[in-house]
Amino acid sequence: MKGRVHEVIVAALAECHAEGLLTSGAYPSFAVERPAHAEHGDFATNLAMQLAKPERKAPRAIADVLVGKLAARTDIIARVEVAGPGFINFFITPAAWQQTLLEIEQAGDGYGKSSIGNGAKVQVEFVSANPTGPLHIGHGRGAATGDTICRLLAATGWDVTREFYYNDAGQQIANLALSVQARCLGIEADDPRWPADGYQGDYIRDVARSYLAGETVEAGDQHVIATGDPHDLDAIRRFAVAYLRREQDLDLTAFDVGFDVYYLESSLYADGRVDDTVRRIKESGYTYEQDGALWLRTTEFGDDKDRVMQKSDGGYTYFVPDVAYHLAKWERGFSRVINEQGADHHSTITRVRAGLQALGVGIPQGWPEYVLHQMVTVMRGGEEVKISKRAGTYVTLRDLIDEVGRDATRFFFVMRKPDAQLVFDIDLAKEQSNDNPVYYVQYAHARICSIFDMAAQKGIVPDFAACPLHRLDGEEEATVIRTLASFPEVVEGSAQAFEPHRIVYYLLELAGQFHSYYNRNRVVTEDLDQTTARLFLLKCIATTLKNALGLLGVSAPERM
RNA sequence: GCGCUUGUAGCUCAGCUGGAUAGAGCAACGGACUACGAAUCCGUAGGUCGGGAGUUCGAAUCUCUCCAAGCGCGCCA
Numbered sequence: 001m002k003g004r005v006h007e008v009i010v011a012a013l014a015e016c017h018a019e020g021l022l023t024s025g026a027y028p029s030f031a032v033e034r035p036a037h038a039e040h041g042d043f044a045t046n047l048a049m050q051l052a053k054p055e056r057k058a059p060r061a062i063a064d065v066l067v068g069k070l071a072a073r074t075d076i077i078a079r080v081e082v083a084g085p086g087f088i089n090f091f092i093t094p095a096a097w098q099q100t101l102l103e104i105e106q107a108g109d110g111y112g113k114s115s116i117g118n119g120a121k122v123q124v125e126f127v128s129a130n131p132t133g134p135l136h137i138g139h140g141r142g143a144a145t146g147d148t149i150c151r152l153l154a155a156t157g158w159d160v161t162r163e164f165y166y167n168d169a170g171q172q173i174a175n176l177a178l179s180v181q182a183r184c185l186g187i188e189a190d191d192p193r194w195p196a197d198g199y200q201g202d203y204i205r206d207v208a209r210s211y212l213a214g215e216t217v218e219a220g221d222q223h224v225i226a227t228g229d230p231h232d233l234d235a236i237r238r239f240a241v242a243y244l245r246r247e248q249d250l251d252l253t254a255f256d257v258g259f260d261v262y263y264l265e266s267s268l269y270a271d272g273r274v275d276d277t278v279r280r281i282k283e284s285g286y287t288y289e290q291d292g293a294l295w296l297r298t299t300e301f302g303d304d305k306d307r308v309m310q311k312s313d314g315g316y317t318y319f320v321p322d323v324a325y326h327l328a329k330w331e332r333g334f335s336r337v338i339n340e341q342g343a344d345h346h347s348t349i350t351r352v353r354a355g356l357q358a359l360g361v362g363i364p365q366g367w368p369e370y371v372l373h374q375m376v377t378v379m380r381g382g383e384e385v386k387i388s389k390r391a392g393t394y395v396t397l398r399d400l401i402d403e404v405g406r407d408a409t410r411f412f413f414v415m416r417k418p419d420a421q422l423v424f425d426i427d428l429a430k431e432q433s434n435d436n437p438v439y440y441v442q443y444a445h446a447r448i449c450s451i452f453d454m455a456a457q458k459g460i461v462p463d464f465a466a467c468p469l470h471r472l473d474g475e476e477e478a479t480v481i482r483t484l485a486s487f488p489e490v491v492e493g494s495a496q497a498f499e500p501h502r503i504v505y506y507l508l509e510l511a512g513q514f515h516s517y518y519n520r521n522r523v524v525t526e527d528l529d530q531t532t533a534r535l536f537l538l539k540c541i542a543t544t545l546k547n548a549l550g551l552l553g554v555s556a557p558e559r560m
Numbered sequence: 561g562c563g564c565u566u567g568u569a570g571c572u573c574a575g576c577u578g579g580a581u582a583g584a585g586c587a588a589c590g591g592a593c594u595a596c597g598a599a600u601c602c603g604u605a606g607g608u609c610g611g612g613a614g615u616u617c618g619a620a621u622c623u624c625u626c627c628a629a630g631c632g633c634g635c636c637a
Contacts, residue, residue: 031578031579033576033579034576035579035580036575036579036580036581036582036583037580037581039580040580044579044580046578046579049579049617049618052617059617083580084579084580084618085579085580085617085618086617087579087580130637167637170636170637171636171637172636172637197636291635292635293635294635295635304562304563304633305633307635308634308635309635310635311635312635313635315635317634317635317636317637318636318637319637342631343564343565343630343631343632344631344632345632345637346563346564346565346631346632347563347564347632347633348637349564350563372564372565374565374566374630374631375630375631415573416572416573416574417573417574419565419566420565420566420573421565421566421629421630421631423572425572428586431599432599433599434598434599434600435585435586435599436599437585439599440585440599440600442599443597443599443600444600446597446599447596447597447599447600450596450597451596451597453596454596454597455596458596486576489576490576493576493577496577497576497577501573501574502574502576505573505574505575505584508574508584508585509584512584512585515600515601516600516601516602518596518597518600518601519592519598519600519601519602520601520602522595522596523596524595524596525596560597560599
């Protein structure tokens with residue numbers, strides 16, 4: 001509907017220019033928005049204000065001219081008026097609003113989708129947890145946020161590739177292997193022989209036990225059989241990485257989060273991409289040697305100090321494989337890449353981009369794009385759950401899914417915009433009451449389904465093909481229809497801004513309007529026409545609720 | 561000290577990329593089930609949008625500057 005109004009405005013402006021009513025010939029950018037107050041109509045535009053400068057006339061005078069043309073579009077416009085400093089307010093005819101329900105019904109599962117992405121390729125990298133331990137609550141937020149962004153982009157016409165980057169090389173993995181080996185040998189964390197930066201979590205014991213038992217682990221295309229030899233560090237490393245990767249995969253599967261590509265850091269070394277990247281950066285002239293190390297002039301690209309690429313011991317710092325990895329993304333043809341990460345790693349952004357710029361291969365400055373999510377704190381029993389890796393008291397994603405369920409976990413993780421810190425209240429998420437927003441929304445869907453069941457039991461078979469839409473003439477019905485009609489706009493905005501929480505707020509609003517409507521209006525009555533029309537409205541609400549929940553990876557139950 | 565993010569009702573948070581009179585849910589108080597699910601609804605009350613200055617027809621939104629909180633500032637990842 002908004003798009004239709006936009007078209008009508010452009011057409012009117014063109015007419016005014018053609019007939020000399022306006023003289024500048026200007027087509028400024030202008031907004032069509034939904035006014036906060038109902039007295040201001042269904043839509044409003046600031047076009048006249050935007051034209052004031054080029055036309056060198058008062059906004060209200062320009063608005064009067066435009067209104068003369070707009071008023072002729074009686075098929076959708078009931079009334080237009082000039083208000084305030086020069087707003088043009090549109091009042092849409094009830095019939096035009098009611099017609100939008102037909103579009104919803106026809107689109108069905110596809111309602112809310114659009115093609116603004118034009119099928120262009122976009123890659124979203126998210127989670128990318130190190131295979132050194134189980135996924136914790138921060139990874140959970142990343143998984144829910146990243147997955148929802150993928151769903152939003154797919155729904156708006158992008159060709160999405162979901163990617164998980166495995167840091168399966170480097171010092172952390174060496175520490176992992178040493179930790180598992182220590183457990184295999186019965187060395188405790190307080191033993192002087194315990195490795196310096198060893199991982200102390202209980203899961204390390206599980207890995208060691210499994211390894212000694214000679215178990216087999218399958219993860220992705222890996223198929224690793226434990227040798228059970230506690231002195232074969234290389235075998236332990238391969239087994240431990242596969243074991244933890246399998247655990248992470250199981251968690252993500254339980255969370256309904258999937259990936260198209262698992263990219264292994266070790267492959268960047270194996271195929272020479274890391275060395276090649278270093279060589280190409282050196283050739284760029286942005287490097288220098290100092291104190292026995294190789295430095296990159298990242299300050300040339302906005303960093304506050306230069307960074308070491310190759311340490312004096314010959315090893316590369318962590319951002320070098322990161323640059324190599326992103327160069328590979330670019331060469332794979334992703335002109336658009338989005339990285340979803342925790343904000344605690346935000347300092348890598350400047351370095352990775354600097355490395356890519358230094359390569360001089362035509363990568364745009366703002367590439368790749370980043371979505372950073374802030375910290376998550378967990379509340380239980382009104383108190384913050386303190387996180388201590390050493391004591392092993394951190395909350396894993398698995399714990400959350402087991403305790404509060406997948407739907408509530410996903411919903412809560414995307415309830416806030418990524419930029420804001422998130423307080424995850426476990427008690428609230430578990431609660432099956434009106435305080436819990438997940439149940440509030442799901443209940444709306446289940447309630448509608450139950451009304452359809454009840455109507456069927458009464459032998460009512462609504463003929464939607466001949467639905468008397470004009471019977472939906474109440475104020476509350478108009479309100480709900482307007483909300484339904486805005487869904488595609490909400491999806492577009494949410495996708496464009498990488499802000500999944502907008503879908504959550506939309507759901508709460510729509511569910512609220514339905515509950516309110518339901519409490520005041522009886523749907524199934526003796527009046528068959530009215531019953532048919534209202535059931536049709538409810539069907540459209542249920543469809544929209546289900547589609548919106550689907551974007552969040554949350555189910556729309558028919559019964560609760 | 562520098563960088564990023566945040567600061568809106570007692571609490572938790574929205575505010576549609578600069579629009580008109582700043583909204584919702586909790587909590588508080590008062591109401592609504594002999595008819596479709598009360599996991600619901602209706603009403604009342606609650607504000608110097610952290611402080612200050614600037615940009616313009618117009619600022620919670622953009623700029624600057626203070627204040628406060630979180631995160632990050634390694635030849636760790």
